[in-house]
Amino acid sequence: EAGVAQSPRYKIIEKRQSVAFWCNPISGHATLYWYQQILGQGPKLLIQFQNNGVVDDSQLPKDRFSAERLKGVDSTLKIQPAKLEDSAVYLCASTRDSLVQYFGPGTRLTVT
Amino acid sequence: RKEVEQDPGPFNVPEGATVAFNCTYSNSASQSFFWYRQDCRKEPKLLMSVYSSGNEDGRFTAQLNRASQYISLLIRDSKLSDSATYLCVVNNGAQKLVFGQGTRLTINP
Numbered sequence: 001e002a003g004v005a006q007s008p009r010y011k012i013i014e015k016r017q018s019v020a021f022w023c024n025p026i027s028g029h030a031t032l033y034w035y036q037q038i039l040g041q042g043p044k045l046l047i048q049f050q051n052n053g054v055v056d057d058s059q060l061p062k063d064r065f066s067a068e069r070l071k072g073v074d075s076t077l078k079i080q081p082a083k084l085e086d087s088a089v090y091l092c093a094s095t096r097d098s099l100v101q102y103f104g105p106g107t108r109l110t111v112t
Numbered sequence: 113r114k115e116v117e118q119d120p121g122p123f124n125v126p127e128g129a130t131v132a133f134n135c136t137y138s139n140s141a142s143q144s145f146f147w148y149r150q151d152c153r154k155e156p157k158l159l160m161s162v163y164s165s166g167n168e169d170g171r172f173t174a175q176l177n178r179a180s181q182y183i184s185l186l187i188r189d190s191k192l193s194d195s196a197t198y199l200c201v202v203n204n205g206a207q208k209l210v211f212g213q214g215t216r217l218t219i220n221p
Binding site: 031035040041042043044045048055056091095098099100101103104105106 | 120144146154155157158161210211212213
């Protein structure tokens with residue numbers, strides 16, 4: 001079974017630029033999550049989707065971050081405009097119907 | 113107060129030693145508990161679930177104390193390959209997981 005796919009793996013941008021990340025979850029997994037992991041910290045949930053609907057986006061900075069999962073499969077997370085403090089690893093995870101989440105390799109973002 | 117708190121370490125222990133980590137959580141309604149392992153520059157992966165009665169998986173033992181709201185992980189006969197960050201994870205409902213900061217462990221030869 002293929003795992004969670006993410007791209008790109010690395011991205012370097014300047015502050016105030018925009019960036020987008022893509023995630024393809026494990027086939028059949030209805031729930032998809034985006035996390036932000038800053039160096040030295042645990043993953044912090046940004047947004048949770050159930051199929052193509054948002055379950056929880058309470059910690060998503062909506063003035064600059066947006067996410068969508070239009071067809072209930074893959075998802076994109078966008079940052080516009082980026083700030084220096086957005087430098088982090090952005091992890092996508094999915095689950096079918098349990099609490100065990102499977103993570104993708106992440107996208108390492110550096111904002112200069 | 114953080115929802116899930118862990119000592120970030122680092123813990124440096126010799127190979128073959130026994131090491132234990134604790135984690136505390138603030139939400140008494142938390143339903144499920146896990147330990148995830150994260151290798152350097154890799155994604156988190158489930159190590160084990162934590163059950164009320166305690167559970168063991170090879171050299172790893174996890175325990176839950178609901179009254180005191182903490183969970184623990186014990187690693188016996190530690191191996192070099194156990195070097196990683198161990199994340200304490202709590203479920204607060206609706207398939208939502210809250211991660212602790214992680215405890216960094218290095219096993220020395």
